Amino acid sequence: MMKRIKIILAIFAMLLVGFNSYAQSSKNEISVEYGQFTLVEGGYLVGGVMGIMFSLGHFNFENTIMPGSLAVEYNRNVNSWFGYGGLASFEYVTSDTYSTDSEGNKTYGDKFNLGAATLMPTTHFFWFRNPTFGMYSKLGVGLGVAFGSDTSLFPAFQVSPVCMEFGGDKVKGLFELGVGIQGIAVLGIKRCF
Numbered sequence: 001m002m003k004r005i006k007i008i009l010a011i012f013a014m015l016l017v018g019f020n021s022y023a024q025s026s027k028n029e030i031s032v033e034y035g036q037f038t039l040v041e042g043g044y045l046v047g048g049v050m051g052i053m054f055s056l057g058h059f060n061f062e063n064t065i066m067p068g069s070l071a072v073e074y075n076r077n078v079n080s081w082f083g084y085g086g087l088a089s090f091e092y093v094t095s096d097t098y099s100t101d102s103e104g105n106k107t108y109g110d111k112f113n114l115g116a117a118t119l120m121p122t123t124h125f126f127w128f129r130n131p132t133f134g135m136y137s138k139l140g141v142g143l144g145v146a147f148g149s150d151t152s153l154f155p156a157f158q159v160s161p162v163c164m165e166f167g168g169d170k171v172k173g174l175f176e177l178g179v180g181i182q183g184i185a186v187l188g189i190k191r192c193f
Contacts, residue, residue, distance in 0.1 A: 026192035027077050029085075031174060035069040035183030040116045040146075044093045057100070061112065064095040069182050075124055075190075083124040087140055087158070089181055090117045118144035118156040118181050124163075134165045144181060156181045165190070 044066065051059050071089035078084065092115040098106045120142020127135040137160060144156035160178025167173050169192065176186040 026169065029073075029075040029077070029083075029172075029190045029192050031073045031075070031188045031190035033069075033071040033073060033089075033174070033176075033182065033186050033188030035071065035089075035176075035186040037184040038069045038091055039179070039181055040091055040093060040114065041066045041068075041183075044095075044114065048095075055099075059097070059099050061095040061097055064093070066093050067091070069186075071182055071186075071188075073122065073188075075122070077124075080129060081126045083126070085122050085124075087120050087122050087142075087182075088118070091115070091181075112148075114146060114148040116144050116146045116154075116181070118142055120156055120158070120181075122158070129165075131169060132166060136163045136165070137161045138163055138176060138178070140180070158182045160186065 048061050052061075069089050069091040071087055073085060073087040075083045075085035092113070094114075095112040097109040097112050099109065100106055120140040122138055122140035125137045125139075127137070129136075138158065139160075140156075140158040142156050144154050146152050146154055158178060158180030160176040160180070160182075162178070163174065163176040165172045165174045172190050172192065174186070174188045174190055176182075176188075177184065178186070
């Protein structure tokens, strides 16, 4: 039994070495990415719930729109396991606010609007890569600007430990799982050149 386990582990190790030694013919990549469940959306939801709780239900939101994050990213592959680049993203949240009196009558207030734009350098660490499939992790830290009733700067980040790319040599799809300004789940398409 131990001999079989050693053989399976040796084959698995050779496959990983083979995947990682794939020579990346395309050094540059540009991708368009869409993410859901972002930090801005999470902050809005937590703040909304707290506002409802602290007002004992007299303050509320309706007609909320949270379309997610749209980003453009550039990545330069240095070697078979490391790449660096930058990312620009945008998202917004909008909602109607209202308060209720003791009889349940609604009084509408101002429309809540919040937008966020971010710029951040990113790094990619490839676990393995072959011509049709690869797995990597991504880390980005930068600055964002929030605008709505006022404008403010905030620190922005994206940590995506589990990411996948799939497709051909020149066009690939991508799927990323993580947390940050791009969201928990990110889908995209990249052009390699």
